[in-house]
Every structure is written in structure tokens, then in C-alpha cells.
Amino acid sequence: MYLQETHDKVFENNKSWATEQVAKDPDFFKKLAAGQNPEYLWIGCSDSRIPAEQITGLQPGDAFVHRNIANLVCNTDLNVMSVIEYAVKHLKVKHIVVCGHYGCGGVKAAMTPKDLGLMNPWLRNIRDVYRLHEKELDAIADEEARYERLVELNVYEQCRNVVKTAALQQSYAENGFPVIHGWVFNFRDGLLKDLNVDFETILKDIQKIYNLTA
């Protein structure tokens, strides 16, 4: 029974992991059970190759995590909006990382002229990112390079979407945090690239229209 084997392996692995943590620190789970106090909110892609904690070396308890197809932050999506609100207002995270990755299947699917049924409404947001940066993207002749740039621009736009939320604007005005970071993960070398998103400028920029601090 192949399926049973993969499934059993998961429980076996989990048990080994738990035993190992206790061997290293007998109070490991006791401390975890006491509560969470993460400094990070991670908004990343569902892609199996990007487990937030493993690639950043963050430990259980360090990063609050939301993962969806192509790391999108949509204004009308109560799912991600709840995550941001909870992380900012209740957990008071200091950093919000939007992490995209080159070779993103979601971004690629959105660039395909094809009806993808149930996924259309979600992927439409990536097509809108393209439209916002149409001139720049159209000027890139190499298809692969254009697609990689779209991944970066998508991260940039999703950072802007985080900044547009009431939770972020109010907390930043009051506490001076959280700050937003845009990262891109590269499978070829396993490294994270910081896009050096200019958070202060974005904030000033969007508040002309999207100011929700009052």
C-alpha cells in the first residue's frame, strides 16, 4: 500500500522530530505551549519548495505564516485580511515579509491565455499586476526574464497592498512598526533576495488616497 506508506512516514517523522526537540531542550514544548510571540508575519506562496521556517532558520514560534497561490494580498479576501489584522493588532509583529519566488507556477498560470475555471478570480490579480507594469514588461524581449520580473513586480504590488490596510497604517502611526519587506526566493541557489522595498515612500505615496489612520 503505497499511500499508506507515505502517510505512515509522516507520523513516524513527526515523532522523531518531537523526540529530538525534547532531547535538545526538555522544556521545548512547554515553552511553546505557553504562547506565541512571533516577530514576523510571513506571506508566501503555497509552493511546496518554500517552507518559510526552514529557509530562514526561524524556529517554531518565530513567524506567523500565511501561504496562498502566488503570495497575493487581495483587498476583498477576508482570509488574508484576517491574518494581517491578527498579526498586526493582536500579535504586534515587527516585520511583514511578502516572499515570492522565481519559477512561480501561479504567476505562470496567470500568464497563460486559458480559462482555468475556479482559479480565474484568484489569478486575475496577477494579470492586473501585469497591466499596471505593462510597458516595462513588454519591453523585456526574453520570455524567462519577463516572467522573473513579473514575479518581482508582483511582490512589490502585494507589499503595497499590505501598506493599504488599516491595521498596518494605524499600527505604524502609533508604534513605528511593523515594517514591510519584499523578498524573492531563488531555487537555483536557495537564497533570498531582498527587493529593498522602500516602505516609507510607499506609505507616503498611497496615503494620499488610501489613508485609513483616522
Add this chain to the structure above:
Amino acid sequence: MSPENTFHYALSSNNAWAGYKAHQNPHFFPKLAGGQAPEILWIGCSDSRCPETTILGMQPGDVFVHRNIANIVSPTDINTTAVIEYAVAHLKVKHIVLCGHSACGGAAGALSDGRIGGVLDTWLLPLKTVRYNHAEELDAITDEKERVIRIAQLNVEAGIKVLMNNPTIREAIAERGLEVHGVFFDIGCGRIKELGCGTAHKSSSTISGDHVVRGKHGQLVFGQDGEAEIAAAQ
């Protein structure tokens, strides 16, 4: 740690991790760059204490992931639905694992009577419904921690029902034997157990005995300047 330090820490750890992985297995990243073929779709809570790939002892490439507040599965939530569609119809995962956990803030929130504010009350409505549907059982539990655990488990059962009615999942179960599992992560001991709902009604995967698999795990070591490097653990 000051905000700047934690930020530096994560980027520096990533550097160390990438170096370690490439050193350990030169084919690791080229293989990852080739594509993904995960067998598991994990739907879990955003809670920082539930890092799925780590607690499952798995590697990058193994688990496709959606995490939200209180691992709620709402039939009309387009975010979760898109993840399920992509994982089941396109990647053809073999298992869907819906995981709840102890000490869940969302579950505790649903048990309180006040308004949380913002969009959270609306997001947590399915959990509130679970609470009212099981009011008698939940009210009878005197220990508050236990009550939070119980509602989180009932929430998994409710989520499994939504999953089992999803048309894409139904087709995959009928056509290729996709399995759907409801599980629970106990933060107090780090163990996952099956709740006996989904396609497998009875738990068949409880591990007995104390056999420990010793793998070659890397361990992050931090210097005082916040620089990280990875050493092979014994």
C-alpha cells in the same frame, strides 16, 4: 532582539542554510528548480508554533501549504479554494491533511462573547457556528484549555465535511483514491494524532513504541553578532 536584529538574523540564516544544503547535496537546489511534485496538501493554522514541514520532518518540495487563522475551511473562500484546486487538480497530491492545534488563538476567540473587531469576527463565524452547534458538549467542559482544544478538534471535523463536499476533491477521491485526513497537533508535546475523520474513518497510523529515526539534521548556530552558520547535528 531589536527589530533590525531579527531581520538581519533571518536573511543571514537563509544564507547559512543555502550554503549547508548545497554542501550536503549539490543536486538539492538544481532539483528544486526543476519543479515540484508534493504528495501532501497541508491546510493548517497560521500560528507560528505550527511550522508544517518542520513538524512533519519533511523537506522543501514535500508539502504544498495553505495556512490561515484557525485553519478554517469555508466553502466560498476563494483563497483556500484556489489552493485546493491547484493542489488537487493540477499537482495531483495524494493526501490532504487538515490540521488543528491546541492553544489556538482563533479557537479561544470563538469561545469568547465579545467582539474582536475588524474583519476577524466575520472570518471566525464558521468557528462560532461550531460553538453553537456543540454548545452543550463545550459548556460541560470545565477546564478552559480543554474547551479550546475540543472546539479546535470539532472545527477540524467541520472543515473535513467542507473538504469532502468540494467537487474537485470528490472527483479525485473517486478517480484516483485521494485521501483526506483530519489531524490535531498538540503543542504541549509536539505530536500529531489522527482524529479519525475524512476518507479514513479509523486511525490506522498511530505509532507505537519509542523508535526514533536519526536523520542528518542541520543545526543553526548563532554568533553574538547575529551571524548564523549551520553545523551538522550529532
